[in-house]
Each structure stands twice: as C-alpha cells, then as structure tokens.
Amino acid sequence: MFKIVAKEHFSENVVKLVVEAPLIARSRKPGHFVIVRATEGGERIPLTIADSDPYKGTITLVVQQVGVSTRKICALEAGDSLEDVAGPLGKATHIENAGTVVCCGGGVGVAPLLPIIKAMKQAGNRVVTVLAARTKNLVILEKEVAPWSDEVIIMTDDGSYGTKGLVTEGVESVINREKVNLVVTIGPAVMMKFVALLTRKYNVPTMCSLNTIMVDGTGMCGACRVTVDGKTRFVCIDGPEFDAHKVDFEEMIMRLKAYN
Amino acid sequence: MSTENSCRDASWRAELRGAMNAKERAAIPRVKMPELDAAYRVTTCSEEVNQGISEEQAVLEATRCMDCPDPQCVSGCPVHIDIPGFIKNIQRGDFSAAAATLRLSSALPAVCGRVCPQEKQCESRCIYHKMKKEPVAIGYLERFAADTDRLSGKTAATKAEPNGIKVAVAGSGPAGLSFAGDMAQRGFEVTVFEALHEIGGVLKYGIPEFRLPNEIVDSEIETLKALGVTFVKDCIIGKTIPCEELAGMGFKGLFVASGAGLPRFMGIPGENLIGIMSSNEYLTRVNLMGAGRNDSDTPVCHGKTAAIIGGGNTAMDSVRTARRMGAERAMVIYRRSEEEMPARIEEVRHAKEEGVEFLTLHNPVEYLGDERGHVRAMRVQRMELGEPDESGRRAPVAIEGAIEEIPVDMVVVSVGVSPNPLIPDSVAGLNVSRRGTIEVNESTMESSVAGLYAGGDIVRGGATVILAMGDGKRAAAAMAESLLSRLTTA
Numbered sequence: 001m002f003k004i005v006a007k008e009h010f011s012e013n014v015v016k017l018v019v020e021a022p023l024i025a026r027s028r029k030p031g032h033f034v035i036v037r038a039t040e041g042g043e044r045i046p047l048t049i050a051d052s053d054p055y056k057g058t059i060t061l062v063v064q065q066v067g068v069s070t071r072k073i074c075a076l077e078a079g080d081s082l083e084d085v086a087g088p089l090g091k092a093t094h095i096e097n098a099g100t101v102v103c104c105g106g107g108v109g110v111a112p113l114l115p116i117i118k119a120m121k122q123a124g125n126r127v128v129t130v131l132a133a134r135t136k137n138l139v140i141l142e143k144e145v146a147p148w149s150d151e152v153i154i155m156t157d158d159g160s161y162g163t164k165g166l167v168t169e170g171v172e173s174v175i176n177r178e179k180v181n182l183v184v185t186i187g188p189a190v191m192m193k194f195v196a197l198l199t200r201k202y203n204v205p206t207m208c209s210l211n212t213i214m215v216d217g218t219g220m221c222g223a224c225r226v227t228v229d230g231k232t233r234f235v236c237i238d239g240p241e242f243d244a245h246k247v248d249f250e251e252m253i254m255r256l257k258a259y260n
Numbered sequence: 261m262s263t264e265n266s267c268r269d270a271s272w273r274a275e276l277r278g279a280m281n282a283k284e285r286a287a288i289p290r291v292k293m294p295e296l297d298a299a300y301r302v303t304t305c306s307e308e309v310n311q312g313i314s315e316e317q318a319v320l321e322a323t324r325c326m327d328c329p330d331p332q333c334v335s336g337c338p339v340h341i342d343i344p345g346f347i348k349n350i351q352r353g354d355f356s357a358a359a360a361t362l363r364l365s366s367a368l369p370a371v372c373g374r375v376c377p378q379e380k381q382c383e384s385r386c387i388y389h390k391m392k393k394e395p396v397a398i399g400y401l402e403r404f405a406a407d408t409d410r411l412s413g414k415t416a417a418t419k420a421e422p423n424g425i426k427v428a429v430a431g432s433g434p435a436g437l438s439f440a441g442d443m444a445q446r447g448f449e450v451t452v453f454e455a456l457h458e459i460g461g462v463l464k465y466g467i468p469e470f471r472l473p474n475e476i477v478d479s480e481i482e483t484l485k486a487l488g489v490t491f492v493k494d495c496i497i498g499k500t501i502p503c504e505e506l507a508g509m510g511f512k513g514l515f516v517a518s519g520a521g522l523p524r525f526m527g528i529p530g531e532n533l534i535g536i537m538s539s540n541e542y543l544t545r546v547n548l549m550g551a552g553r554n555d556s557d558t559p560v561c562h563g564k565t566a567a568i569i570g571g572g573n574t575a576m577d578s579v580r581t582a583r584r585m586g587a588e589r590a591m592v593i594y595r596r597s598e599e600e601m602p603a604r605i606e607e608v609r610h611a612k613e614e615g616v617e618f619l620t621l622h623n624p625v626e627y628l629g630d631e632r633g634h635v636r637a638m639r640v641q642r643m644e645l646g647e648p649d650e651s652g653r654r655a656p657v658a659i660e661g662a663i664e665e666i667p668v669d670m671v672v673v674s675v676g677v678s679p680n681p682l683i684p685d686s687v688a689g690l691n692v693s694r695r696g697t698i699e700v701n702e703s704t705m706e707s708s709v710a711g712l713y714a715g716g717d718i719v720r721g722g723a724t725v726i727l728a729m730g731d732g733k734r735a736a737a738a739m740a741e742s743l744l745s746r747l748t749t750a
Contacts, residue, residue, distance in 0.1 A: 023495070023500045023501060024500060027499065027500060027501070027502060037457055041550065041555045041556050041557060042557050043549070043557045043558045043559075044457075044549070044558075068557050069557055072557075083457070084457040084493070084494050085494060086455060086456075086457070086494040086495070086496060086500070087496070087499065087500065088499055088500070089496070089499060215541060215544050215545060215549065215558075216455070216456060216465075216521075216544065218455050218496060218521060218680065218682060219521055219522045219680055219681060219682065220465075220519075220521035220522070220523070220540050220544070220680065221523070221537075221538060221540050221541035221544055222523045222525065222537065222538040222540065222541055223537065223541050225525075225532055226532075227532060232525060232527065232531070232532060234522075237522075237681060237682070251532055251633075254534065254632075254633035255532065255534060255633070257534070257632070257633070258534045258535075258561075259559040
C-alpha cells in the first residue's frame, strides 16, 4: 500500500497526488513513469512521475480523470492509499546542453514535462516553456515551471488566458524569432502529432513522451507497442521518449481507442 | 514417515517387489485422469480440467511400477526426482513419505505434477515402452502425492537454524521460488522481489487456472513463507532498487530469475491493429488481472473468431482461454505440422475436445483492418514441409500462390518470447548473449558478475517450469557453498 500524503485539485478533472514511495522517490529520474493500481481488482495504468522528494520519500503524480481507473484514483483523498505503485519504469530522459530548448506541454502532459524542464535548465539550456490548455482554469503548473524557464508562453484555445491559439502557434512564434535546437513535447497524442509536423517543417529535432495503454509496464505484454521509424517498439522499455518525427501518431491514436 | 528407509534395498520395498510378478503388473491398465466434460469446461476459466486421481487409482497405478534396478525415469527428470521411491511409498499408502521424497528434489511438486511435459521426460523412459505398453502415469502420481499431502495439512515446514546471511531473489516464478526454498532450508535469510502485484510469476500471469489453480501456487508460497522467506511485491530489481544497492542493504548474493518477459511479434503488415496482441498480454489480462470477471476493471478483447498463432503450450493456453472467454471459432495457426508442434500432447487433445480448430501448415502473412483499426481478417500462406532445419524439425516452406483470407476479430501472437532486458541492461559488466540471455557457468549458475547468479528463462530464453526449478536448485547449492565457505575462512 502506498499512502497519499497530499492531494490538490488543479481543476475539476485534474488532481495532484503526493504519494509515499520512498524507493521510487530515490531512484527515479526525469522521464520515468510508474504503474499504478488504485484498488484490489483495479487496472494497472501508467502515470508519469511529475516530481519527487527523496528526503520525504514521496513522488508526485498528476492525474486526469478519463476512465474507470483514473476516476477511482482521483476520488482518493489524502490519507487513503493506492494499492500498488511500481517503478520507476521506462528510460530516463536524455538530458544535455543543446542550446535553446522549447518545452511544450498540453493539458495534463505538463506534469511529466516539469522534471524535464528543470533538468534541461540545470544542464545549462535556455528553456522556453509553452503551456497550452483549452481555457484558463485548465492551465496547470505555471508557477512550478516558471523558476526553471527563461520564458513561459501560455496558449489557450479560447483566449481566456495568455495568447489565444494552439500550442503549435506558440512554438512556431519562438522558432520564427530565434534559433531553437530542440523541442520537447508532451501532451495528447494529437497535439504531439501536430507539434511534430510543425517542427519537421523547420527541421528542429523533437522529442516526445508517449503514454500508451500498458499492463505490466516492464516489457512483458507488448500492449504499448508503437511504430517508430517503421519498426515496432515498446513504449515501456524502449521509451517512453522517442524522436517525434519518426513516430506513427496515426497508429498510436488508433491504438489508444482499443477499449473505447 | 521417513525418507531414509525409502531406498530400494529397504525391506518393505523388496517385499512390494516380491508380491507381484512383472506380467501381473503389466496387465494392469494405465489409469485414466478424470476430466471435466468438455462442453461444460469451455464455460469456465477457473475450474481445473484434470480432476486428479483417487487414492485407489493412485495405489493401483503405483503397483504398475516395476521398481526397476536402474530406473531410467529418474534420468529423464531434469531434477532427478527419486521416482520409484515416491511411487512405492504411494503403493504402501505412505503418502506423506511420498511427498517428502518429492520435496527432496522439487520445490513445487503440485505444480510440476500438473504442468511438466512428462511424456517427453520421465514417462518417455519408462520400461513399459519396451513392452509396447503405456508408461506409468508418473505425473498423475506426483500430483496425487503433493495434493494429498497438502490437503492433509500435516506437513509443517521446519525452519532451519538461521545463519544470518541475507540473499535476494529477483522474480517469484518457478526458478525464484525453487531457489528461495532451497536457500531458506539452508538457513539463509531470503527476500524475493517481484515486479508485479502478485507473487508467482508465470505460474500466476501465464498458466491459466484451468490447468494450474491459483490456490496450488498460493499454497506453495505459504510453505515458503513458513520457512521464513520474505516476499516484496511491486519491486523491480534494477529499477526500484538498483542491483548495486543490494550489497549496501546487506544482501550477500543475488539470484536473477526475471523470466522471459518480452513477447516476440512476427513483424508482418497490420500486426499492430486493435485486437491483435501477444499471448503474454492476453493471458495476463485474463489470469492475473481477472478481465471478464465482475470484480475486475481490466478490459480484454472478446473475439468471436479468434486465431492464435503458434504451436506451443502458451498457444494452447491462449486458444483454450479464448474459447472460455466466448470465442465461437477458435483456431490454432501453426506453420509446421502437428507432429512438430512443441505443445504437450495432452494440451493439444484438450484443445481439440474443446472445439479448437487446428490450421497446421498455415502461416499468417498479413492482417487486414476495418475503418476503426480493428482486425477483421488475416491472410495466411499455406505451407509444406521441406528438409530439416537447424532445430532438426522439417522446415516449413511456402506453397507459392496458396494464400487464403480468413475472417478474424481477435489474434493472439504466441511465437515465443525473448529475455526481459531490464536487469541485463542495468548491471555493468554482466555478460549477455546475443539473444539477450544472461550467460552463466552451467554448473554453478553464476554470471560474469561475482555473487550474481541467474536461472530460468532469463538464462534459457524460454523453457519449462521444471528446468527453471532445476536452475534455482543448482544456483542455491553453489551460492550457499560459496557464501558459507567465505564464512568459515573469514
């Protein structure tokens, strides 16, 4: 059992949970995820680690209600426990001083982006963060990313906050005004697909982090397979990060609907 | 009950041998395993097909055994169980002595009695073959002795005197459990780390309950707990705890038994369509996650027309599960002929009784999807057998132009597994083969990293429960000797 020590609502459907998991808190790196099972009889689902505190022995998860399991997790309160938390899984993000890095996140994808933003800044990069959401109250973690970003650009679909427009417009405005060496994108598959299409046009290397359907998360089942550069890869052990220009997003979007 | 007086020279055994001549023994027909009716059993995932033999049947079957002076069955057993010894104990009615004899060589007799390919091992060497008769039903008797002993509740595990040395095990499948039991009996303080949320590895996620009920596995685990073994779930060695940190936690040795957890796909067009999955995924969803049960949130594809690709035991487990989960047409697609099929004969027979179709000499070449990306058909290539290949089996060769299309809405790919890369990737200096298996000294099971031993499918690539168990035993013997000798020389 893994105790929830704090819970915060980011919006109606998005919660932040701080969970006791001392071993994971100690060994995790940016890019890693965990497999969570909320209750006995629950599904095993992957959630990317947004943050950790090795001294307190906690990890931070940001969860959006989309299905049965995430609804169960979001309904838990501080003091309750998650039945199982296993990790850290996946390959850690390759962090280097690339120059200028644009980190763009949409919706709940901003949570796994946060540790990468931090690490990129600490590695000496100029970091421009683009946060996108449908509307103002769905913009999350703005306060947390700010200290690690040289600039934060907010994009909302309805213009209720920041600039009106899509995440791609925010990224494009940066590419148009300065040399960008790397783009990191995490968010809904369709968003990453359009970011990849944009940056390919400008020939900017782009890394994405994929969140697919998984069961065990350790390479055993193959439910998470995606096509990258024409080859089948497993997100859980070969990823979750891949060259966004080589990912077959159409197939990934289709496979995400396997149980809809 | 005692195993010491179970040797062949013991007077009681000589007496049993003298009581009946070979001709009379050979006249007794081999016992038939009582089975659930096929029409009924396809409606249940959890009820075991083989019901087990009765006490009378067991004693009579044990009487068939000639108690040979040079029993070949023992050399056919990968862990060299004293087969005549346990069988003759059954004949004289001392079932707990029979179970104790089994336990001397096997940590999981109730499991092996159910899932071992006896027809290729012990039973294949039985003297009865020379007499053109059916071999002694060693597997059924093993299961009988282990089950009877378990249900009697009399076998209390006796904890060994602790020696204060801590050892770690990565993985709680057959290799890990066997190692843990042997080390605990030698007085070591054993901790088994399991990545999943259930203990038992492939015995839980892979082998279905209609072949191996979970309660059998759980009871073996309880026995190990009583011996003092500690189990930690949700803990991935190499990830949650880096291997190099184990020493700092006081562990003097590590046995890696992380299994063959990386399914292979064929790499043919359309293989990533929805409804196509590995046998590992399908069986894990149903067996471990309980998909289809009311108390489970895990979904699974319920195909009406299911094709399972492959001819091994995992393919049989998958196709029989598909029947039980509602497939009206369930097919095994195998590129060689039935003769080359690696699955146990009993599993093939059970599958056929349950209405499974066998499309042998067929090989999928492409999957076709509908507008939602769901598989709707497969194109299969007809094959014929050519010259033997490196495996010694006749190689399947495509018959040019003989391609047909078969409608399917679910496909389970069961063409083998590769070793799980998590631990091999996380230990510096570990020698790993090109196939990804950990390389070990075959007699000690020690790897190129001192103190790191390995066994089971992470070494073999994909083998049986009994071979994995044998590895666990050998590794335990070698690690114990190495650690204890250091203790005395220190």
